[in-house]
Amino acid sequence: MRAGTVTLWIAIWTSAVGCAARPSPGVHTLAVNTYAFGIFGGRAVDLRDVCGATPATRMEIRRRGLDYVISAVSLGFYMPHEVRIRCGVTAQ
Secondary structure, three states: OHHHHHHHHHHHHHHHHOOOOOOOOOEEEEEEEEEOOOOEEOOOOOHHHHHOOOOEEEEEEEOOHHHHHHHHHOOOOEEEEEEEEEEOOOOO
16 A cells, blocks of 8 residues: 555656756747636747747647646646747757
8 A cells, every 4th residue: 555655656746747858959838828628818829939030840739747737726727738849950
């Protein structure tokens, strides 16, 4: 029982903390918050403002483990997201 509890807490912690690696150059991260299950809030991201004259090669909308926890605690009222945009480098 004790080992299962410890394993559960380790899984929760690692999903909440995530990878501590720094993003590579040309990668921009923006926070986008939505409300009421994503119906309200959010924002439009203009890639020209982020990348300038260089083209955007990749755009991802991600949710980390901690974002899921926050969404569950707020019963879906507040839902944070992360938008990652890669500019001027080849997509991988």
